[in-house]
Amino acid sequence: MTDPGEAALRFLRALERLPPYTGIVFHGLPSVPSLAPARWTRGVTATSKDPRIATENFSTPVVVAIVSRTGRDISFLSAQQAEQEVVLPPETVLLEVARTTLDDGRPVVIAEQLADPDPAAALPPTLDDLVAHVRETLHAARAQPAVAITTPGKFVEPLFFLTDGDG
Numbered sequence: 001m002t003d004p005g006e007a008a009l010r011f012l013r014a015l016e017r018l019p020p021y022t023g024i025v026f027h028g029l030p031s032v033p034s035l036a037p038a039r040w041t042r043g044v045t046a047t048s049k050d051p052r053i054a055t056e057n058f059s060t061p062v063v064v065a066i067v068s069r070t071g072r073d074i075s076f077l078s079a080q081q082a083e084q085e086v087v088l089p090p091e092t093v094l095l096e097v098a099r100t101t102l103d104d105g106r107p108v109v110i111a112e113q114l115a116d117p118d119p120a121a122a123l124p125p126t127l128d129d130l131v132a133h134v135r136e137t138l139h140a141a142r143a144q145p146a147v148a149i150t151t152p153g154k155f156v157e158p159l160f161f162l163t164d165g166d167g
Helices: 004-017 127-142
Strands: 020-029 045-048 062-073 085-088 093-101 107-113
Touching: 020 085, 020 127, 045 062, 062 127, 093 127, 107 127
Parallel strands: 062 107
Antiparallel strands: 020 045, 020 062, 045 085, 062 085, 093 107
16 A cells, blocks of 8 residues: 555655746635735645636635746646646745735735746736736636536635645
8 A cells, every 4th residue: 555645755756847837827715814924835735727717617705816936737647637737836935915806896815926936937027917917817717608617626725824724
């Protein structure tokens, strides 16, 4: 029988061999998180490049947009490639940089991963541009038809942190 700890270490080592993904990814939350300084994620965090997938067709109370710098795009390995999954490794440092809302008033939390930036990455250059880009991306996604959710709950869970357990 395979030791679960050893299997997890092998998985993390395999992830490290994949190229980092720099870009905006999304995650759904079941509740509005409290404001806090930068925090470290506890485990591997599932996110999606598609906000419809990440929020189960915008059914979540909160949307999180994360500027990923060291996530790993594992969609090509997935049985559900349409999920466009990018995983953030354990102990990823996230800093909430802004909050905005969807057109219906639901909160959108924008967090940035604190890590060395990739100078070749095409990210919005200012915070105002980032907020505008996230809002435009979410608006465009909401205008699209619903998508099939193949793994309910996968991208919709509290973001657990080492410092506290709130979402």
